[in-house]
Amino acid sequence: MVTLKDLATTLGVSVSTVSKALKDSPEISEETIKRVKNIAKELNYRPNTLALSLKNRKTMTIGVLIPDILNKFFSKILYGLELEAQKSGYQIITCLTNESLEREKKALDLLSNGSVDGFILSCARETQTENSIDHFKNIIDQGTPIVMFDRVANDVDCDKVIMDDYKAAYQATKKLISEGRENIVLFDRLEGLSVGKLRILGYRKAIEQSTEYQSQPKIHSTTDDQGSTTEYLTKMLKDDPSIDGLLCIDNIAGVKAVGAAQRLGKNIPQDLSVIGFASDDIYDLCYPKLTTVAQRASQIGQQSVKMLIDRIENNNEVKHSTTATVNFGLDLRGTTL
Numbered sequence: 001m002v003t004l005k006d007l008a009t010t011l012g013v014s015v016s017t018v019s020k021a022l023k024d025s026p027e028i029s030e031e032t033i034k035r036v037k038n039i040a041k042e043l044n045y046r047p048n049t050l051a052l053s054l055k056n057r058k059t060m061t062i063g064v065l066i067p068d069i070l071n072k073f074f075s076k077i078l079y080g081l082e083l084e085a086q087k088s089g090y091q092i093i094t095c096l097t098n099e100s101l102e103r104e105k106k107a108l109d110l111l112s113n114g115s116v117d118g119f120i121l122s123c124a125r126e127t128q129t130e131n132s133i134d135h136f137k138n139i140i141d142q143g144t145p146i147v148m149f150d151r152v153a154n155d156v157d158c159d160k161v162i163m164d165d166y167k168a169a170y171q172a173t174k175k176l177i178s179e180g181r182e183n184i185v186l187f188d189r190l191e192g193l194s195v196g197k198l199r200i201l202g203y204r205k206a207i208e209q210s211t212e213y214q215s216q217p218k219i220h221s222t223t224d225d226q227g228s229t230t231e232y233l234t235k236m237l238k239d240d241p242s243i244d245g246l247l248c249i250d251n252i253a254g255v256k257a258v259g260a261a262q263r264l265g266k267n268i269p270q271d272l273s274v275i276g277f278a279s280d281d282i283y284d285l286c287y288p289k290l291t292t293v294a295q296r297a298s299q300i301g302q303q304s305v306k307m308l309i310d311r312i313e314n315n316n317e318v319k320h321s322t323t324a325t326v327n328f329g330l331d332l333r334g335t336t337l
Contacts, residue, residue, distance in 0.1 A: 002045045004142070005109075010039055016141030062308060063111040064094045065104060065121035067151070073251055073279045073297050074122065077149065080301025081120060088309050090117075101126035105135045117312045118145040120304045123153055129192040145311040149304045151194050159307045160323045161300050165195045168293045168328045169202030172247055172275045175291075175330065177206065177213050179273055179337045181245035184213070185236070187257065188221040189229065189250045199249040199277075229253055233260040237272075248276045251295075258286040258335060274335040288334020299326045 008015045013032070021028045021036035028036075039045075064081055066074050078094065085092050093116060095107035104124045111119070119139065127133075128151060136156045140146055149161040169186075176184045186203045190196025204217050222232050233256055237243055246261075248254040254276020258268055266272050268288055276283070276290050279297035283290035303324050 002040075002043045005138070007036065007039055007043065007045060010043070011035060014141065015138045019142060058117050058312065059115060060090050061116045062090055062092045062305070063107075063116035063119045063121075064092050065097055065107050065119065065124075066094060067097050067099050067122055067124045069096050071251070072282065073150075073295060076279050076297035077122075077301040077304075080298035081305055082301075083298070084302040084305035088305065090305070090309065097124040099125040101130060101132055108135055108139055112139055112142065112144055116144075118147070118308045118316075120147045120149065120308055122149050123151040123194075125193060127153070128194055143316060145308060145316045147304045147308040147311075149300050154194070157321050159311065159321050161304045161307065161326060162323060163195075163295055163300065163326050163328050165198035166202040166205075168277070168330075169199035169247065169249065170206045171202075171330055172293055173203045173206035174210075175332075175336060176245035176247065176273055176275065177210050179245070179269075180212075181273060182213075183215055183218070183240070183242045184245035184247065185218045185220060185240075185243050187233065187236070187246060187248045187253050188219060189223065189253055191221045191223050196249060203247060230256045230260055233257050234264065237261055237264055237266070244272055246272060246274045248274065251276065251278045251280070251282060254278070254290045254292065254335075255282055255286045258288075258290060269335050269337050273337060275330075283331070283333060286335075291333045291336040292331050294329040294331045296326050296328065 004015050004018050008018045011018065017028060017032065018036055021033045022040065024033060062085055066078060068074055082092060093111060097104040097107060101124055104127055133153045133156050136146060136153060140158060146158040147161065148158060152160045152162060173184065186200060188196055188200065200219060207213055207217050220236055237260060246257055248257055254274055257274050261268060261272050268274065274290065276292045277295060278292040279295035283292050303326060307324060
């Protein structure tokens with residue numbers, strides 16, 4: 001069956017242009033409308049009446065795209081999504097992209113035929129590193145709403161739910177500075193992701209604004225898997241024994257950093273203060289317990305559902321997209337003074 005996407009590819013225009021041309025939209029020139037209709041007739045295009053029917057009567061189903069189900073942050077968001085969806089009488093269909101742009105595109109294609117009323121998603125790593133957004137815009141142009149959370153594409157006009165990652169890293173860095181730390185390092189395993197970039201900016205700003213901190217910002221970045229994170233941290237701390245403050249901006253490196261430092265004979269937090277990011281009880285996996293920026297993952301999931309259902313129930317009426325910011329906390333425990 002020939003689809004709108006097939007027509008768009010053949011003509012070298014967007015799916016939105018094809019859709020509008022077939023409806024004789026005044027936004028489209030007469031010449032383009034004629035071209036689109038001629039190709040549609042030539043290729044024997046027929047509208048997907050089942051999909052249109054489903055769209056008109058609503059499926060009460062939400063498509064959810066998760067980049068990494070093994071990450072407990074995303075697992076907790078999924079829990080919040082499911083909880084809020086059930087309250088409102090909606091079901092969810094979950095697809096895992098495994099950080100792949102291609103899998104993300106296929107998941108959207110699979111469910112955008114009328115199977116769901118809208119999408120809630122966090123961008124795959126490849127999507128953000130390659131800055132690929134056309135597949136999102138095509139879905140929105142077809143009239144299907146999208147709500148993005150955590151990893152968002154700023155150039156896509158849709159509702160978003162985020163934590164203030166900039167402010168969170170800023171406040172965590174200020175905490176380390178307030179302890180009198182003189183060599184504070186940021187450890188980054190989120191290279192290329194929007195949340196990682198914001199946390200780095202917050203860290204840099206806190207240091208730039210400090211009058212008592214004299215050192216320059218130091219950032220160690222790695223995209224290595226978790227198996228090699230401990231080796232990287234151990235080498236980093238061994239090569240630079242003067243490091244006395246460490247901000248780890250993902251939800252596992254903080255715990256690994258505490259273990260690596262202790263094996264090198266450092267006392268935590270006397271010799272080294274460590275702060276991590278976490279949305280779960282991972283802080284309990286080391287001793288002393290890890291000080292963390294607390295990410296309210298379940299709340300992010302619940303807020304995402306509320307925003308999408310508002311769009312669906314109001315027939316995706318034209319209105320400005322909004323960004324909701326979920327609060328974070330700085331939970332002080334044993335790895336800071």
